[in-house]
Amino acid sequence: MVSDNSFCRQKRTKTDGNVCMDTYSLLYSSSHRTGLLSGFQRLRDQKKMCDVVLEAGGVSFPCHRSLLASSSDYFWALFGETTAERSADSIRLPALTPEGLEAILDFLYSGWLSISSSTLPVVVEAARYLQVEAALSICERFMADGLTADNCCYYANLAEQHFLLNALEAANQTIAKKMAVLLQKSRVDLLGLNFPSLMAVLDADEIPGAKEVDLIRLSLDWLDENGPLPLLKSNLLLSRLRFGLVAPSDLSDLCHGNRAMATPLIRSQLTRALEYHHMGSTQPIAQSRQSTLRGSPNRVLLVGGGVSPDWPEQQVLSFDTSSRKFSSPGFVLPLRLRNPCVCSVGGFLFVIGGEDMKNSNEKSVTVSTSSQAWRYDPRFNHWKKMESMLERRVQFTCCVVEDVIYAIGGRQSNLDSMTYTSLASGEYCDMASGAWRRAAAMPCPLHGHASTVLDKSIYVSGGLPAHQCGIHGSNQDVNREISRECLSWDLTATVWEKRASMSIPRFGHRLATAHGYIYALLGMYEQFCDIERYDPQSNHWTRLKPLANGLFSYGMLTLACGNLLVFGGRRWSDGQQVTVRNVLEYDTKKDQWREIAQLPRPLTGTECTLLPLPD
Known part of the structure; x- marks a missing residue:
């Protein structure tokens, strides 16, 4: 047309x-x-003015020498001035099939390429042989656009055979993405995969849903199916596996009697993996590619909390910031804790301190301030009890600076006298030994304060400085003593320094760091919903746009972009505290709030952190 x-x-x-x-x-x-x-x-259809006949598989194709030479580097060279074919009436092409040659000739004469999954191999072969790059580009696009779990291995082998690099990369990515399905339903296709593709797939950071032990078994089966291979090649393949993600017992079974696993290179990697499994408390600071989960972007974890502040649950929720959907990560807290601190280091979740709540009988609950520290390993879905803190703490804060966890302040209950004691002390977890060490104490005891990290310094603001008080006190008495002060501690120094005070006293609030500033958000006894920002360069606080409604006992997290997410919490409504389901996002650059999601149920007292989780 x-x-x-x-x-x-x-x-x-x-x-x-x-x-x-x-x-x-x-x-x-x-x-x-x-x-x-x-x-x-038209001339070709009518066989007019054709001056050469191409033959493939016993089928003849009358053509025009000038069009062929102007469209294909192969024919340009074939019809050169010094070649025997320059004046030949008929040229045989035994390397091509009639179907492949006809498809390429139709393309040269019309610009349209007829192609399907079944004819793709012969068309690609003809296009490559005749050096028709435009047709090869179309074949590549056809392959990349049509990749599925059923054809990705087949297309990867075809693309590798004919050096279609873009299609090969797309096919390899699809194999990695569909690996969990392929391992179950198309293992034969995987065993027939070409060597470069299998290496590229095993080198991928994202292989969702596939267990590392299954990838190791696949690799060993592939070597058996396609071997014997030189040890250099088998080393190249197996070194892309992550042995640190496989349990020691499984590693022993896989190594038994397998020659490929006995080479010096692979044995050294297996030795390092076994050493990693026996590192205990040091694991979070000994992470390497061998022990890093594949394809596990950081998810927001909501740890603990519940509908009622008096009876927290052991639940853990996962929030995907891309889809804005909640899911269950498949594990729960080992204890029922109220107001613990939560953080993550090296891909491990840490839950520290808080109030341990237990049913002593059907009608009463025993509450005790805890010094316990627990670590969760998402690689093996396992909780481990760590060495306890030096002091029992609740309503304290924790910060992570260069993979070191710092616990600061808080209070501990004295049940015998129905009083509590605030703490000025600080301590940090020495990951190398798993022990807690003393850190610089604050100038005065504090609990209900907030903390954040900026430029490797810890900042603390607000809180209640009372040293010893009754457990049951009036809000009015508490409100009179709440602090506006802000302190900072450069970890190289031995003392805390005072900074400019906040504009209002805050208790049970949150601090967050974004774009070089510190943000102080909301609190328990505030009369207003003010937010303020601290500039460390000018040592000055600036009030920002307040939230429409007050909120406290919420979970909060800072995103990589600098925005803040606020999950659930409680607010006052008609003289009563109401637990909410809202998920709010605060744009720190625009000073704007918006609701982005709803929790599965009302939630108060939850703690948030980022953690990579397996799919």
């Missing part, structure tokens, strides 16, 4: 020295090329 004429005008001027001789225009017709090809196609 010939399209309508379209013209492109270019004005040019003839000159003779400095004298302008004439001005003229160049006009281009986009339909002329289409008409020219259509004319050649």
Whole structure:
């Protein structure tokens, strides 16, 4: 079909020295090329003016030498001035099939390439042999656009055979993405995969849903199926596996009697993996590619909390910031804790301190301040009890600086006298030994304060400085003593320093760091919903746009972009505390709030952190 004429005008001027001789225009017709090809196609259909016959598989194709030479580097060289084929009436192409040659000739004469999954191999082979790059590009696009779990291995092998690098990369990515399905339903296809593709897939950071032990078994089966391979190649393949993600017992079973696993390189990697499994408390600071989960972007974890502040649950929720959906990560807290601190280091979750709540009988609950520290390993879905803190703490804060966990302040209950004691002390977890060490104490005891990290310094604000008080006190008495002060501790120093005070006293609030500033958000006894920002350069706090409604006992997290997420919490409504389901996002650059999701149920007292989780 010939399209309508379209013209492109270019004005040019003839000159003779400095004298302008004439001005003229160049006009281009986009339909002329289409008409020219259509004319050649008619001549070919009618077998007119054909000056060469191509033969493949016993089938003859009359063609025009000039069109072939102008469209293919192969024919340009074949019909050169010094070749025997230059004047030959018939040329045999035994390397090609009639179907492949016909598809490429149709493309050269019309610009249309007829292609399907079944004819793709012969068409690609003909296009590559005849050096028709435009047809190869179309084949590559066809492959990349049509990749599925059923054909990705087949397309990867075809692309690797014919050096279609873009299609090969797309096929390898699809294999990695669909690996969990392929391991179950198309293992034969995986065992027939070409070596470069299998290496590329095992090198991928994202292989969702596939267990590392299954990838190791696949690799060993592939070596058995396609071997024997030189040890260098088997080393290249197996070194892309992550042995640190496999339990020691499984590693022993896989190594038994397998020659490929006994080479010095692989044995050294297996030794390092076994050493990693026996590192205990040091594991979070000894992470390497061998022990890092594949394809596990950080998820927001909501740890603990519940509908009622008096009876927290052992639940853990996962929030995907991309889809804005909640799911269960498949594990729960080992204890029922109220107001613990939560953080993550090296891909491990840490839950520290808080109030341990137990049913002493059907009608009463025992509450005790805890010094316990628990660590969760998402690689093996396992909780481990760590060495306890030096002091029992609740309503304290924890920060992570360069993979070191710092616990600061808090309070501990004295049940015998129905009082509590606030703490000024600080301590940190020495990951190398798993022990807690003393850190610089704050100038005065604090609990209900907030903390954050900026430029490797810890900042603390607000809280209640009372040293010893009754457990049951009035809000009015508490509100009079709440602090506005802000402190900072450069970890290289031995003492805390005072910074500019906040504009209002805060208790049970949150601090967050974003874009070089510190943000103080909401609190338990505030009369207003003010948010303020601290500039460490000018040592000054600035009030920002307040939230429409007050909120406290919420979970909060800072995203990589600098925005803040606030999960659930409680607010006052008609003189009563109401637990909410809202998930709010605060844009720190625009000073704007918006609701982005709803919790599965009302939630108060939850703690948040980021953690990579297996799919």
